[in-house]
Amino acid sequence: GAVVSQHPSWVICKSGTSVKIECRSLDFQATTMFWYRQFPKQSLMLMATSNEGSKATYEQGVEKDKFLINHASLTLSTLTVTSAHPEDSSFYICSAWGQGVSYEQYFGPGTRLTVT
Amino acid sequence: AQSVTQLGSHVSVSEGALVLLRCNYSSSVPPYLFWYVQYPNQGLQLLLKYTSAATLVKGINGFEAEFKKSETSFHLTKPSAHMSDAAEYFCAVSDTGANSKLTFGKGITLSVRP
Numbered sequence: 280g281a282v283v284s285q286h287p288s289w290v291i292c293k294s295g296t297s298v299k300i301e302c303r304s305l306d307f308q309a310t311t312m313f314w315y316r317q318f319p320k321q322s323l324m325l326m327a328t329s330n331e332g333s334k335a336t337y338e339q340g341v342e343k344d345k346f347l348i349n350h351a352s353l354t355l356s357t358l359t360v361t362s363a364h365p366e367d368s369s370f371y372i373c374s375a376w377g378q379g380v381s382y383e384q385y386f387g388p389g390t391r392l393t394v395t
Numbered sequence: 396a397q398s399v400t401q402l403g404s405h406v407s408v409s410e411g412a413l414v415l416l417r418c419n420y421s422s423s424v425p426p427y428l429f430w431y432v433q434y435p436n437q438g439l440q441l442l443l444k445y446t447s448a449a450t451l452v453k454g455i456n457g458f459e460a461e462f463k464k465s466e467t468s469f470h471l472t473k474p475s476a477h478m479s480d481a482a483e484y485f486c487a488v489s490d491t492g493a494n495s496k497l498t499f500g501k502g503i504t505l506s507v508r509p
Contacts, residue, residue: 285438310494311494313496313497321501322500322502323439323485323499328494328496372438372439374439376494382446383441383444384441385441386438387438
């Protein structure tokens with residue numbers, strides 16, 4: 280099946296700094312990717328839809344200036360958390376729809392962000 | 396708007412017992428429905444999906460689910476639980492358009508007792 284990777288798998292940063300998380304579709308092209316965040320023992324919350332070559336679409340309540348999304352190619356989307364604060368600490372997961380007849384959204388392994 | 400309801404937050408079964416995880420959906424259009432499993436600190440893995448073909452869907456690891464339109468349900472079952480089934484399970488719904496968003500339920504933690 281299709282594979283989605285994320286890098287890094289975990290990151291610790293200091294409050295006030297920015298951190299970038301990469302999401303790659305390894306063996307297929309993804310015109311649309313999704314970014315989720317997940318707090319402990321909770322479900323996935325969709326943050327934004329990342330569209331190749333155009334601006335991301337953010338869900339209501341998500342600060343677009345804080346969570347910058349860039350989908351520069353058909354295999355790469357990045358999420359940058361700017362001026363991170365401890366409350367941004369979370370598990371961030373990306374996903375992309377597979378191509379062809381397999382109607383399935385493939386998920387990356389997630390990135391654990393801890394802001395100190 | 397679409398939504399998914401997963402009642403309860405935790406289900407505990409004995410090894411070898413039936414697993415039943417409930418999912419009810421709300422959708423104004425014919426939905427696609429999914430069950431995902433998540434192990435600690437990992438991404439989600441698809442167990443099975445309903446995409447308007449057969450209403451009884453078989454997935455990986457012995458799981459299956461039945462789409463019941465009259466009950467707006469898509470409950471997940473497995474005849475005999477294994478210790479390795481202990482994980483978090485999410486039901487999700489999307490509409491049938493390309494690149495549609497998934498809407499997740501809040502998830503259920505499955506514990507399996509020896």
